[in-house]
Amino acid sequence: MFHEIGEMLVSRSDFFLQLTMEHLEISVISILIAGILGLGIGIFISEYQKSSGIILTLVNIIYTIPSISLLGFLIPFSGIGDKTAIIALSIYALLPMVRGTHTGMTNINPAVIEAAQGMGSTNFQILYKIRLPLAVPVIISGLRNMVVMTIALTGIASFIGAGGLGVAIYRGITTNNTGMTVTGSLLIALIAFVTDFLIGMIEKLVKRERGTPARRFSRSAVWITVAAVVFVAAGVLAAAVVVSSRADRKNIHIATKPMTEQYILGEMLTLLLEEDEGFRVQLTQGVGGGTSNIQPGMENGAFDLYPEYTGTGWNAVLKNESIYEESMFDTLSAEYRDRFGFEWVGMYGFNNTYGLAVRREIADRYNLVTYSDLAAVSGNLVFGAEYDFYEREDGFDALCAAYGYSFRKTMDMDIGLKYQAINQKQIDVMNIFTTDGQLSVSDITVLLDDKKIYPSYLCGNVVRIDVLERYPGLRGALEKVNGIISDADMAYLNYLVESRGAEPTQVARGFLEDKGLLKKEGAK
DSSP, X not given: OHHHHHHHHHHTHHHHHHHHHHHHHHHHHHHHHHHHHHHHHHHHHHHSHHHHHHHHHHHHHHHTSOHHHHHHHHHHXXXXXXXXXXXXXXXXXXXXXXXXXXXHHHSSOHHHHHXXXXXXXOHHXXXXXXXXXXXXXXXXXXXXXXXXXXXXXXXGGGGGTOOSTHHHHHHHHHTTOHHHHHHHHHHHHHHHHHHHHHHHHHHHHHHHOOSOHHHHHHHHHHHHHHHHHHHHHHHHHHHHHHHHHHOOTTEEEEEOOSSHHHHHHXXXXXXXXXXXXXXXXXXXXXXXXXXXXXXXXXXXXXOSEEEEEHHHIIIIISOOOSOOOGGGHHHHHHHHHHHHSEEEEEEEEEEOOEEEEEEHHHHHHHTOOBHHHHHTTGGGOEEEEOGGGGTSTTSHHHHHHHHTOOOSEEEEOOGGGXXXXXXXXXXXXXXXXXXXXXXXXXXXXXXXOTTOOSOOOEEEEEEEHHHHHHOTHHHHHHHTTTTOOOHHHHHHHXXXXXXXXXXXXHHHHHHHHHTTSSOOTTOO
16 A cells, blocks of 8 residues: 555645645635634634633634535535635634633633732733743643644545645545545645644643743744745745646636546546647636535636536526436526536547446346336335435435335435445445446446336536637637547446546546547657
8 A cells, every 4th residue: 555655646746735735725824814803703702701711602603514514505605616615614713712721811820910000010921921921831732623624624625626735645535546635634644733733842842931921922933933934935835836837828628427437528528728838727626516516616717617417407507307318408408508608519429328337246136127127125125326416406305206115214424435335234225327437346236217207317427608709719629529438438448447446547548549639648
C-alpha cells in the first residue's frame, strides 16, 4: 500500500499539489475569519457576562448541526463552491475559538484585577494589559483545536465542488481506488499534524514566559503575529496559484457528477477542449448530490457545462412526472433554452439507464427474473441505493409504487460503495446503471424491467448559451463527441477504472486517440 501511495504521489504530483493548495486556501481563509470573529465574540461576552449564556448556547446549537445539512442549507443562498464551504467551515470553527477566549478571560485571578483597579487602571487598560495577556495561552489552545478541526473538516468541501483533498478521497471511493482515498486522507492528516505541531510550539513558548504581564503579552503578540503571517501567506499563495491557473481568455468551468463514467467524460472534455481547441479548463470533479447541486451552479454561473442524462433532465430538473422517451428530446431542449438559457450540445451515444440487481444467491433461491418477481419477496430483503435515488421523481418511490415493493429495510450509501455492500451481503437488492463497470465482476443478477418503468437516459452535454455565444468554437468542439460512445464502450471504460485500476485521464486519452479525436502521445 505504501509503495502504491508513493508511486501515486510521484506520478500524480500535479494533481495532488493542486488539491493541496486548494485545501490550504479554503482552510486558511476559514481559519482567519473564524479566528477574528471568534476572538471578538469571546472578548465581548467576557466583558458582558449576561450575554455569554445566550451566545455560547447559540454557538453550541450551530455546532451540533451536521456539516452536510449546513452545506445543504447554505447552497440556495450562496451557491456551490469555495464561498459556501468557507462560510460553513468558519461557522463550525467559531465554537472552539469563542469558548477558548471566553474561558481564558473569565478565569483570571480576581485579585489581579482588583490590584489593577486599585492602581487606577481603566477597564480598557485592564483588558489589553492584563486580561488579554493572561488569557493568551488558553486562547492559543482554542485556536489550536480550531485549526486542526477546520483542516480535517475541509475534506467535505469537495461535496459541493469546492475542491481540496476531499476530491481525492471521494474520487477514490467512487472509482474503487483505495490508494487514492488513502493518499488524500494521509495528506490531510499530514497538514493537520504539521500545523498542530507548529501551533503547539508557540503555545509552549507562551506558557514558558515568566516576565510581567505586559512583557508576556508583547512576546505572545509577536508569536501570534508570526503565526498569522504564516497562515495569511499560505492563503495568499494558494489563492495566487488558483487565480493564475484560472486566468485565461478562454476559460471553461466543467462540472461532473460523482460517478466513474462522469470522471472519464470530464477528462475527455478537458483533453478535447485544451489540446485540440486551446481552452483553459477548470474541472470540478464529483460534485456531491450530482444534478441537485450542479444545476444551481449552472444557473448562477459557477459552472459552464456538464454531462447530463436526458431522463434526469426531464424528471429531476424540469420536474415532469411522465416517463421520458427520446421522441421528447425537442421538447426537453426547448424547455432548457426557455427556462434556464441552457442548450444540449454533443450527445455521446450511450444510454445509461437504471436497472435493478440482486445477489445471485437471492435470485436463485426465489427464482427471480423480472422486477415483478421481486415484489413477492421484497419484504425479506434489504435495498441499497445512493442518496439522491430516494429523492428523485423517477427513483425509489416511483419504483415501489409501480411494482408494489415493501423492502424490509433501506440503506443510503455512496454510489461507489454499492457493489462492495452487495458483495459483502450487507444489502440484497440495489439499483444499478446499465453501464456500470463492476457489473461483469460482481456476483449479481440483473432483473428485467417488465413494466418499462425507467426512461431513456442518453448522455449529452448541457451548456450555458451565453458561454456558447462567448466562444463560437466551443459548439463545434463539443459536437465532436456525437455518437462516439456505445453502451458497451462506456461499460468497458468504467471497468478499466473500477476494476483494473486505470486512471480516468489515461482511459479518456486512450479512447479519444483510438477514435482519432486526439493525436497519440509522442506522435508528430
